[in-house]
Amino acid sequence: MSSSLFGGKVVLVTGGGSGIGRAICQVLARDGARVVVADINLQGAQDTLSMLPNAGDHLALPIDVTSQDSVDSAIKAITEKYQTPPSLLANSAGITAKFPFLDIEEKAFMDVIDVNLKGTFLVSQAVIKSLLKQEALGVVVNIASLAGQIGLRNYSHYAASKGGVMALTKSMAGEFAKKGVRVNCILPGLIDTPLVNNVSPEVVAAIALTAVGRIGQAEEVAEVVAFLLSEKSSFMVGSCVEVSGGYGI
Numbered sequence: 001m002s003s004s005l006f007g008g009k010v011v012l013v014t015g016g017g018s019g020i021g022r023a024i025c026q027v028l029a030r031d032g033a034r035v036v037v038a039d040i041n042l043q044g045a046q047d048t049l050s051m052l053p054n055a056g057d058h059l060a061l062p063i064d065v066t067s068q069d070s071v072d073s074a075i076k077a078i079t080e081k082y083q084t085p086p087s088l089l090a091n092s093a094g095i096t097a098k099f100p101f102l103d104i105e106e107k108a109f110m111d112v113i114d115v116n117l118k119g120t121f122l123v124s125q126a127v128i129k130s131l132l133k134q135e136a137l138g139v140v141v142n143i144a145s146l147a148g149q150i151g152l153r154n155y156s157h158y159a160a161s162k163g164g165v166m167a168l169t170k171s172m173a174g175e176f177a178k179k180g181v182r183v184n185c186i187l188p189g190l191i192d193t194p195l196v197n198n199v200s201p202e203v204v205a206a207i208a209l210t211a212v213g214r215i216g217q218a219e220e221v222a223e224v225v226a227f228l229l230s231e232k233s234s235f236m237v238g239s240c241v242e243v244s245g246g247y248g249i
Contacts, residue, residue: 004032005230005232006033006088006230009034010033010078010082010084010088011035011087011090012036012038012086012088012127013028013089014038014093014123015038015094017037017043018039018041018044018048019193020092021090022044022048022051022218023218023219023222024221025051025058026222027222027225029054031226035052035058036058036078037049037052037058039093040062040063040064040093046060061078063123065093065119066115066119072126075126085134086130088139090143090225090229091123091124091165092143093116093120095111095112095115096112097112098155108157112157113160113161113164116158116162116164116165117161117164117165117168120142124172128140128176131180132181136180138180140172142165142184144162144169145187146189147159148162148164149163149166149242169184169238169240170238182237184228184240185239187240187244188216188221189216190216190244191215191220210244210245210247211249212245216243220243224241228241
């Protein structure tokens with residue numbers, strides 16, 4: 001993709017301190033966006049920032065996506081630096097942990113729901129509010145998961161959170177398309193990220209079920225996110241795009 005694909009647009013990437021989020025930041029910066037790397041781990045966000053070209057164009061911020069105050073503070077800081085709110089958003093913050101269904105305690109369930117689903121809601125709402133206030137166009141891409149579509153044994157709380165992200169995406173898309181904000185999501189399969197360290201060997205063995213016979217790379221997901229955030233996908237609204245290496249084919 002051209003380095004001028006985003007022409008200096010401001011993009012907020014949550015979960016930008018590692019994994020898929022970091023790869024998204026790198027691809028978007030390469031393609032001409034001004035990237036806000038937001039993560040609950042500020043050091044991780046700063047590490048990502050140091051990897052980006054023209055680091056002075058970008059910003060690293062701490063964010064707790066489960067906190068309204070933290071989200072509002074992040075949007076304020078972005079607007080102060082760039083004199084505009086972010087017009088592009090990639091919701092990549094996410095957590096998981098292995099628990100058989102009968103062993104999941106309420107706190108463990110809600111921790112995953114809060115980050116993966118509530119966090120996507122809070123950040124999206126804040127960004128879209130700021131865009132509509134300025135009558136500006138925007139694009140949101142949510143990072144869901146193939147697990148949200150087909151389920152995942154021993155990760156039912158994670159699968160439920162990502163299924164919720166899919167439903168949220170379609171609901172948002174229908175509500176805001178005519179107001180100039182497109183919303184889509186992607187469904188990664190098994191991707192080589194730090195999150196995989198918390199996934200069972202049984203799930204890792206599922207790579208045998210992919211048509212390509214290998215695990216995916218974060219950069220491969222990031223390229224799809226860049227496409228969905230760009231005007232090249234201008235007729236895509238409410239789409240949930242699999243990036244799974246042909247899982248189950």
